[in-house]
Amino acid sequence: MTIKEVQTTCAYCGAGCQILFKVDQEQNKILEAVPAPGRTNDGTLCLKGHYGWDYINDPQILTKRLKNPLIRRGGKGAPLEEVSWDEAISYTARRLTEIKEKHGPDSIMCTGSARGPGNEANYVMQKFARAAIGTNNVDHCARI
Ligand code: SF4
Numbered sequence: 001m002t003i004k005e006v007q008t009t010c011a012y013c014g015a016g017c018q019i020l021f022k023v024d025q026e027q028n029k030i031l032e033a034v035p036a037p038g039r040t041n042d043g044t045l046c047l048k049g050h051y052g053w054d055y056i057n058d059p060q061i062l063t064k065r066l067k068n069p070l071i072r073r074g075g076k077g078a079p080l081e082e083v084s085w086d087e088a089i090s091y092t093a094r095r096l097t098e099i100k101e102k103h104g105p106d107s108i109m110c111t112g113s114a115r116g117p118g119n120e121a122n123y124v125m126q127k128f129a130r131a132a133i134g135t136n137n138v139d140h141c142a143r144i
Helices: 047-051 085-103 118-133
Strands: 003-009 020-023 029-035 110-112 139-140
Touching: 029 047, 110 118, 118 139
Parallel strands: 110 139
Antiparallel strands: 003 020, 020 029
8 A cells, every 4th residue: 555645724614724644545545634734733633634534535424415405394203305495495484483483582593614605604694593583592613
């Protein structure tokens, strides 16, 4: 087995930690991630940097890539069914309204993401939580 080392920047959050991937060159597979010296990580990585890359080798590890919205019409445990965006948005709005009416706005929590959507989407999410739902239950994936 020939192992190649590839230094790159962790793609999970905005900290910009440097990672050294050890790659099996014949199979083009990442075997291990270790910290590389970087200005922000100083020889360390968090758990996401250490272990959160295994989906690259097998995209089925966590969940299959979603291509359409899915709903469990039968409730918890029922199979997921593909639906249109219009149906998914109507369903979600109806369920959030029902939950808010039954349990109050603080029974709902919204979370933003550091990964792809950018500041604007996170701004809209907190605005939705506060102005539409009526809760300050807003958090961020960095605290996971
Ligand atoms: S803090 Fe963790 S997730 Fe963020 S860049 Fe560094 S290793 Fe990646």
